[in-house]
Amino acid sequence: MSIIRRHWIAMIVLCLFVGLGALYSIATPIFEASDELNHYPFVQTLAQGNGLPVQRPDEATLWDQEGSQPPLYYGLAAIVTAWIDTSDMPQLLDLNPHAERGVPLAPDNKNMVIHDRGEQFPWHGTALAVHLIRVFSLLLAAGTVLCTYLLALELFPNRPVIALTAMAVNAFLPMFLFISASVNNDTLVVLLSSVTLLLLVRMLRRGASPVFLLALGVVIGLACLSKLSALGLIPLAGLALVLRYFSRQWPPTLRTMPDGQDSDGGKQSLWPAVWRWARDYMLVLLPVIVVAGWWYWRNWQLYGDPTGLNAMLEIAGRRAVTPGWRQLLGEFQGFRINFWGLFGGVNILMRPTWIYPLLDLLTVAAVIGLVVWAWRVWRPQRFDQWPALTLIAAWIAIVFVALIRWTSSTMASQGRLIFPAISGICLFLALGWLGWLSPRRQQYAALGVGGLMLALALAAPFAAIRPAYARPADLIAASVPADAHRFDVDYGGDARLLAFEVDKERVQPGDEVTITLYWQALRPITDTYSVYVQVFGWQQDLGQHDSYPAGGAYPTDLWAPGQIIRDRHQITIAPDAKGPGPAWISAGLYRFDTMERPEAVDSAGQPVVFPVLAKLALDVPTMTWLPTYPLDANLDNHVKLIGFDAEQNVHPGQEWPVTLYWQSMGPLDKNYTVFVHLVDATGATIAQADGPPLQEFYPTSAWASGEILNDTHTVALPDDIAPGQYRLFVGLYDPVSGYRLPVLDEAGNMQDNQVFVTGVDVTSVP
Template identity: 25%
Template sequence: MKRRASIPYRAIPVLLFLTALIPRLLRPVSRPLVWYLRSAHFIDAVLAGDWANTVYSEHPGVGLMWPVGIGLKVYWTLSGISPAAYTVPPDFEPIHFFGPVPLAEISAGIAPLALLISLGIVVAWWMLLRLFDQPTATAAGFLLALSPYYLTQSKVLHLDAWMATLMLLSALALLLYRRERRRRWLLLSGALGGLATLVKTPAIFLLPFAGLVLLVDLLQRAIREPQSLTRSAIRDLLLPLAIWLATAALVYVALFPTLWVDPQKGLGAVMWGITHHASTAHDTPTYFLGQVLKEDPGPVFYAVALLFRTGEVELTFLAVAVATGALWWIRHRRIPPKGIDLLLLVAYAFFFLAQMSLGAKKMPRYVLPSILALDVLAAAAIVAWARSLAGDHRRWAAALMALPLLVQAGLVLPRHPYYGTGLNWIAGGPTAAARAILIGEEGEGLADLAAYLNERPDAEHLTVAAQLKHVFNQTFRGTTVDIDEPADYLVFHRNYTVRDYKVEQWGGLWERYAPRTPEQEVAFDGVPYAWLYPALPSDVPPEHSAQVHLGTGFRFLGYDLRSTEVAPGDRVPFVLYWQATEPVTADLSIFVHLLAPSGDLVWQDDGAAAHGTRPTWSWPVGETVADPHTIALPADLPEGEYLLTTGLYDWQTGERLPAFGSDGARLAEDRIEVARLTVHHPRTHPAAWIARGLAGLVLASALFATWRER
């Protein structure tokens, strides 16, 4: 008689579904509006029978636009609103669409995506239950539900999280086909693969992965049952691969309306995307290892991104899996059947990253499919670790299995809704990640600044100039304009400032405002993400005042500089303030020098004020002249105390104007000592050492337990 499932067992998929769904559904953080607009026009074109005009991207994104478009259409119908998408025509370039789109409308698009991804995680749990066992499936399910970067991308109207989910399910179905030899798994894998490729073309990786899985199965069978290799290759490799490909192609065509009436148009767009992205880097700059890059960041990009974007629990138990797996091999010289499935998932993760590394276009979110596969490996390591430590004590084993999952939840869930701010402490944490990769991809923190302003009684009458204005205006009650337009407040975000994105639009403003103390700053783990500044009047005084007279007609009023603690490679903005005390006809230059402890010149910026736009002869008497500068510290700058100095001189003779302090005494070398910058190499955060210590203990305990087993 078949044993009935226990209540706790039945509760697992429900609890898993809710754990995955709730954080994905509540407070979406959607930076891109591209797929909102595309999905809105896609579903309208489908319903109007205009199938030829349902190709909106080379990706092609159709697998995303179906559920998102349906979600939006249902919301529009029920709410009776006029969609924000209808403010522009269907052929409007979506990358230039900045809304405003109300957050409720964004949520309506994300809701079906969150629902499908959460269901996908439950289906993955069920597949893993068949592949491995209940503890491994449960651990993997909750690691997937709480994976910080997966969570982050699942809350965004974009392609990668949904593609990664479908790819994982397709890969697991392939492994089940290898294990059970039931054609339904092969058909399911092909269908999921076709749908994943319909979301985004890199999912075509599943085709060679299917070939690898089938080839491994063929070789295993050949070793166990020697027979005609040609016949086996046709029956066990070529025929299943053809069935997989045919199923994928059928789903691809069945759900891509453009292919029904104009296949050349649809496939032409996809093929253009493949060739273009393989040879052309992203058209926006990225930040990698301290440099702003407009070209391919190189083959190590994804390794570094993966290191910071996996969770601490996942990375720890991946190390456990590698170490204990090596010990098992040394001792037994064989691989168990479940071990082959795990190795195939490792190959899936590795070769997908290898495929993505071949293209010039690279973004951190492209590591997501590999993270999901590695989560399964980490879950298997958690179960093996708990069992080896607990021995025959089942309750102890269950408690040990639950412990890493509770740690994962404790590290991730308090970050709601900004899960993307979680960056692996074992790798160095957020401060190290901020120097290595682009973080703040989704505009994290902007909603907090909007909420701060919304508390003001006059919020609806305020105008804010913002970077990522299409994110800020989702929740701000007032008016949001471009960053270079007149406004009451300015909002900056590291997504732009760190990588110089559209720097020609805001670079001068940032150099002017960044040295000052913002009215509000949003930071996570000590890393600032977003800044709010009131608009500066022309006569604003310096934050650090001084009274230095130069010659008979000039005064140095002070400077703005937020911090004197800096690191090699930093860009340090500051502003000097000058004033003419009598009419000026002379054309003098300002010198700004950074001196090493030895007195040697490290950096200089000489010339007229405000980057050459305000020569001294243009200074009216009494006007405060703001003179912004940015020091680019060399990456190899030694530690020490560096002196920032300034003054005026005649550029024709090189003679400096006499400089006198507030006490009337003449300053040495006629130079003003503005500030002393203390240069330190970045220090490892204590939390990183704690995380590494705990990970080391877990790894040591796993090695010890594995070694003592006989």
């Protein structure tokens, strides 16, 4: 009872952590936590008795690079779940090929896996196994939270508010909760690292027996058998022993060995201290080798590398170029966001996003406060915990440097990877916020920080995680809205695109346009179709969005016949789009694995080769269709020829492109044909290229007022054309009557029925 009375607040924090972890686990669908879809297959293969995987870069496996990890976590998780039949995993591990993994600003496709009723409560099979392992991970993480509290109490036994604040920051850190409630070996290595740090600090303060040192070595060995990042604990233990035996600032009673003081009153001579350091360090190292050495020896035999990192990097993918400090500093933004909370496949931000700058300010305040506190307690006679704090700082530095080295080899700039040092980090944050304040103000600050972190932890599952995987509330439409544009095109007899809506008629580069499609299943669909929605201009792609329907949440094989599905697609117009001019929207279905498109037919049963839904006007503030040679020719107040691009020195037999820049002056009631004629001195046409503008893609009757189009026609010069001077004429004519649009002067009087463009020199073949 005395323990409960002394630590009742800590017990409440621990219970809140477990409850919040359960909430995060329920909010996150299986296989949607960071790398869970690779971690769990490793567990499953061990549970099925298949032994440790052998990593081969040319062999595709479900565990990918995670098969190179030390096996302790996976072995324990396999023991927990070996009794469960997980033969349904292939059905549940249905990957979303359009998942925006690592793209937190993407509006949809947050889900890495397609989810259906097979994983809903009550759980069974693979879903049950995953949730059981998540509970196991959560209990491990609860041990880490407890270690953070005990570590702070060890150093500040008379200031429990600091220990409680450090514990609360650890317990309510959203990213720590998210990882703790997932299948991930981080939970075990973080716990064992925190236990090791606590033991080392206690050793500094209380001394260590041989049994203690052997136990410490066992813990470090287990950590090294959990994840490679724990290898840094080995030199950390050596540093702790150095601080124990060689720190001049350490009180003599702590520095003196159990076998008695030296003749100098407790001050150790150098060589006996070196011998004792070596003896104690060997007592730590021997269990490490016994517990974990076999796995590193196995790696040496298989891969020629005791860590197995070479094999892991071959599978995970190496960086093409080793990043410099500037690039790594640029990636620090993602690092710090991921430390506080970046969920799913590194693609779900906390909401609202101003939380991140607020946490940055709190971090800066903690650093400043830590400096102020350190300045106040610098005198050794007032504070004897510097060796322990030095050790904690060294562990944080070791983990951080190791992460920099790792992320220099592969893309891994994730703040969660520094969690093996989470206990020390949370202690320093609490010390920075509270250490320099008066006792009363410490309590207020602790309540403020703890309350803020608890609020963030509570909000994330409801404001960020769950909504990212939920199907849209208006996914199923009772009917097509009356103001939607009818389309009625069938795709392969499976689905019909009934109608569509576009939220803009005019767009500029960088604009976002939302296209809403209304689909109807015509029969049970066995294929999982992808939907493409493309915005394009003449000879330029302006944007495209490919996805399973409903942002990846409702694939076609789940559709019920007759159901009307509202399917939104958001597209960003290319920032470098050229214009002004027209843009078109096309949409349809295709099979992702084969890229085949089902046959599209309209309501009359006629094939639709290229389904175009609608046209947009692309407005560009500064005209980017800039002709090399400007003109100003008015064709009957309907069209202007504002310039052209063409070589003026050509040779016989050449395919000669001539690009014309048209600007519509108003609606045209006919589809005119462009003529491009090369004429000799007698007026005879020697070569020509007549045809609809933009290769029939955009007839003149569809041109909107003010649109500018660049229209290329290729003139095939005869092989026997005589060298000399020629003239190029262009214009527009009605293909039915042959009538040419007249060319008008500034007064509106007809000058000609063709535009003289330029003179052309034909020379012999070079």
